[in-house]
C-alpha cells in the first residue's frame with residue numbers, strides 16, 4: 001500500500017497472501033569456462049613437475065619479446081599491424097647491457113655456428129615497449145635468469161593473456177590466452193619433446209598425435225602438433241612446438257650442452273571445443289552458457 005491509496009483501499013479486494021510462494025529463482029554463480037580449463041591445465045603442469053612462470057606484466061620491451069628470441073628486427077610480426085606498441089611509456093631503458101651486446105652481435109654476425117642475419121641491429125628498435133605478443137617473452141626472461149646462476153635443469157609453464165593487433169573474426173580476438181611449457185636440461189632431443197607432448201596432451205584426453213615440420217624464428221626444428229578429434233572426426237591442429245635455437249640460448253650464457261624444448265597452445269581453442277562454443281565472442285559477455 002502506498003500513499004496513493006489513501007483511504008480507498010478499504011473498498012478494494014486483495015487476494016490471500018501466499019506465504020508458501022517460492023519467490024524468484026536465485027540461481028548460483030559458476031566459474032567461467034576459460035577459468036575452469038585454465039585450472040585443469042595448470043593442475044596437469046603441476047602434476048608433471050612444472051613450475052609456473054611470473055606472467056604479471058602485459059607490457060614488455062621488444063627486446064625480450066623479439067630480439068632475445070633471435071627474431072630479426074625487420075620480421076613482419078614486429079610491424080604495428082601485428083603488434084600493439086605503447087606510446088606512453090614508449091621505450092624501456094632497463095636492459096642488461098652486456099647481454100644486449102651479445103644479442104646485437106648474434107643478430108648481425110651470428111656466432112655459435114650461426115651466420116646471423118647480417119643486418120644493422122638497432123637498439124632503439126629493441127627499446128620499444130609493446131603488449132607482449134606471446135608468453136615466450138616470459139620464457140626468455142626466465143631462461144636468462146637461469147643462465148645467471150649455476151645451471152640446474154628446470155621445467156616451467158605459463159598460462160596468460162597475449163595481444164595481437166590482428167583482424168578479429170569468429171575464432172580470433174585481438175587477445176587470447178597462451179599456454180606455454182618448456183623443459184631446460186642438458187642434451188635434450190626432439191624425442192624428449194615428442195615424449196613430453198604425448199604425456200601432456202594425453203592428460204587432456206588427446207592421445208593420437210601427429211607432428212608436421214613448421215617454422216618459428218626462435219626454434220629449430222619446429223613442429224605443428226595435430227590430434228585426431230573423435231567427436232569432430234578430423235585432425236585438429238592443437239599447438240606448435242620446437243627446440244629454442246642456440247642463437248637464443250647461448251647469448252644468455254647457458255652452457256653449450258643445454259637444450260630447451262618448448263611448446264604452446266591457446267586456452268580459448270580447447271575451451272571452445274570442450275564447451276561447444278563456435279563463436280569466440282560467446283566466451284565473453286552475458287551469454288556464457290556453462
Ligand SMILES: COC[C@@H]1[C@H](c2ccc(C#Cc3ccccc3)cc2)[C@@H]2CN(C(=O)Nc3ccc(OC4CC4)cc3)C[C@@H](O)[C@@H](O)CN12
Nearest residue numbers: 178219237238239240241242262263264265266269270273
Ligand atoms: C595466433 O594464433 C595462435 C594460436 C594459438 C597458439 C599457436 C602457437 C603457440 C605457440 C608456441 C610455441 C612454439 C614453440 C616454442 C614455444 C611456444 C601458442 C598458441 C593456437 C594454437 N592452436 C590451438 O590451441 N589449438 C587447439 C588446442 C587444444 C585443443 O583441444 C581440444 C580439446 C580438443 C584444440 C585446439 C592451434 C590452432 O588453433 C591455431 O590456428 C591457433 N593458434
